[in-house]
Amino acid sequence: MPPRSVAVVGGGLAGLTAAYRLASRGARVTLLEPSRIGGWAQTQTYPVSFDRDGRHYKGEVTLEAGPRSIRPRGGPGAPAMLQLIHDLGLDDRIVPIPNDHPAAKNRYLYDPDRGTLSAVHASPLALFNPRTAPAVRQLMLAFAMEPFRRSRPPKGDESVASFFTRRFGADVARTASAFVHGIYAADPAHLSLRSAFGILHAAEKKAGSVVLGMLRGPRPKAEVDAETAAWAAIGPLGKAREGWSMYALRGGMGQLISGLEARARDAGVEFRKARVLRLSPDSRVNVETSYGPLRVDHVVAALPPPRLQRVLSAPLPHLSANPSTTVGVVNVVLPLPPKDVHPNGFGYLIPRGGHNPEGALGVIFDSTALPGTDEGGLEGAVTKLTVMLGGPHWSSYGGVRVPAHDDELVPLALAHLQRAFPHLDGVHPLLTVANLNHACIPTYAPGHGARLRELHEAIGTGPWAGRLSVVGAGYGGVSVNDCVLGADLVAKSLDEGTVTGLERWAEWE
Template sequence: MGPTSIAVLGGGLTGLSAAFYLTRRFPTARIAVYNSEARFGGWVRSDRVRVSYTNHHNGKLENADVVLEAGPRTLRPNARSVLELIHLLNLSSTLLTVPKTSDAAKNRFLYIPEFGELCRLPSAPLDFLTWSGPSRQNIRRLLLSSVAREPFKRRNRRLGLDDESVDDFMTRRFGSEWSRIFASSLVHGIYAADARRLSLRSAFPSLWEAEERGNGSVVSGILRRSPPLTSDEEPASSYELGNLADTMRDVSVYTLREGISTLTNALVRYLREHPNVYMYGGVRITGLRINPRSKHFELITTAMETAFPTHVVSTLPLFRLHGVLTPAISLPHLTANTYTSVTVVNLVFPRPPPSTAPLHPEGFGYLVPRPTDGYFNDNNRLGILGCVFDSSSTATQDSSDAVVKMTVMLGGPYASRSLPQINVSDLLSELSTHLGRTLPEPVLVKVHHNQHCIPLYSVGHLQRMEELRHVLASEPWAGRMEVIGAGVGGVSVGDCIEAGRNAGRFWS
């Protein structure tokens, strides 16, 4: 007999996706979604705002509507779970795509303080032949020497090792300088974390598998054909994609006309219209226990009432779930990982006249690697992790091309003690140094402090989550509660939606 009453804890992207798919899987079950904030959507937040600027052609004050993102801003087309949701929610007409041939797709940069300028990363082998300048020569030397030598390195994974940090892995195969510059930058861009603390197998499992496939060489493993799908992976045909697979064929990244919140807003509308779904915004979970007689869950909330669901899906951050469980039914490893905090600063500038230099090079944006002497120094006192040139990839969201959008990410490993206090003048000065040009006064600045927004998977995370699943499958849980979401496996939009898509699939 399937579940009759399901509680979904958390109304972010994972929770909303879980509720959506649960309504399709169990159409007669009562489904209640509890979210501590009145606004559903979690870290996904898109805002359309109006800005005023001086038109450099006629000197008049004009207005423009622009879309700003406080969380994820673009999506990659390889996540079938996202495409399926877009298709099922009838959002295909709102897609805005960036082709692989565009500058936003081809041009990605690093700002390496010791080189003192933005360095474009190669997007094709021929790029190596056209590079000039001392910093580019240094990048080319480091890339070529590290990558070209790696296949000839002996196998050097310690016998019995089943996980290690991203930095240890990259240093072992490519060298410490390569790891500090390239691996730390990549980790800053995705996890806003210290690569020396992040689990390689949890964050980048394909690299671990490539080393095994390449008999000790990562490069050789990547060049070899990937093995066939495992029993845990679904074929593309199992996703309802409509014609989106064809739409995405030559796409680098994409977004939606009103931002990524289009997805979460559409999910909320769908769920509110579903007769068996109850949405509780601004209601926090304060206690969760299991009745030993009925075996039903008892869910205590700030709404001063107790719910008795037969099944539960928790998408809460693991440390928050730990805080609501009674000691009698505690779960292992919920506090094993820390969560990083990121400050997001949206900047909107008037576009300079065509006769002057642009505010940034055409491209997706840039990342900043870990400083040579660690995070607690004056080399990156603002803690800038990177900057996205939104106007290169998402300008079509806006009503005018007379403004320039950028988004700066700060904090992460720099914010272990406290989030930075944003001084806009200092931030503009630092960005001007990175970009090699003086930025004007912005017409709009929006600051979002996203506290504890990204889990930091420490070494051994996969094994710990397997142990957690084993406990949930046994008494007193008996498989009637699932713990999913970014804290368990995968922080991307695709990972979160995929987790929601699979919620309750083994309940019967």
């Protein structure tokens, strides 16, 4: 019998989605969140005015402190996200970035020693172009030679750094660290390959080679067929996304959060601004909060796992096993058109090592990466950049002090931009907005999948059986698509009985 009353603990994207989906299915839902709704998704609009070349400019800019783009492929979370956007009536807010757009084709690596940008080419012909940067040529050669490399995978899980060193060599592993920085802001030596980049593990397992496995298709047919059916169920929008490299929302990701909150309220979700102090199971679940006590049939926990562990009266294993990384995000608005600042494209990432005293992870060229998302009338007149700092530079890499306050991030970001773009000397930003996001992205340490299997078993067979489900980035993927998928699966499956939220890891080996 499905639970009649549910407490959703945590008001980020996963918690909001779970609350909305459960209430739409008839459950009586209370969402508990002590601070702002939306979690790491933070969209703000700021007024800006300036004079240039005898003309006065005035308008608004929309800035993101968290995620800003969405992938329309890459697993079952992609159709789950687009279906959610469609269900919320936000189709007219979608801003597609076509496959042939410069933001899709032009992505860069930054060499901190040379202070140069190198385009990451998709075409193999770039291998024979004398203008292709040595690091990129080396990367392409390593992938071309990978099928001929003899390397037996170790027993059990391995780190991303170990995998790339084994399959492609140490130099390529260093270059590949840039892509890890862009997704997980983590040290590849501390990140599980199978949990973070499972498709690469599956490709090698299938063909004995990553490249050959990818060419043959590493995903099981049943999984691909299910995803195809999910896209078809969305209708014309599911077909249109085939021409997109990525997409965003006009007005920013805040449109998704506000749309979810409004629809959840319409569906009957009660929002309480309250901190959860204790969760205790008996025949139901007692929820002690700063707002007062609550008694429900079921709890959906959308908290980071270590925070969940602290409020459980009956402990569960492995919730504190993974560390989380702290990231500084600095939005910078310059009084110049993008063509006068940077090449047309999405942005650049920075590999480990080299002269990087600010601990920069990469820079997003917001103005050209996601055109059409601003509604303030200044698109093309100003340049918006997002500088990402910290992560492993503030932990395992060492050498860079962790800032104590948001304001300390701004001089670091500006110093990095000055070195990357020396022609900006003397250009003063119109606006800088800094956010120090503490422990915001989990690092799935090797063995993560096996630990989730054991956690699934512990929830499903102990005092929490039938009373607790877990969702969110701490378990099955850090992207917005992953968060929506996990919440969707829990909401759909609760009608059928005991659901932990970790059923995908039940058979993990």
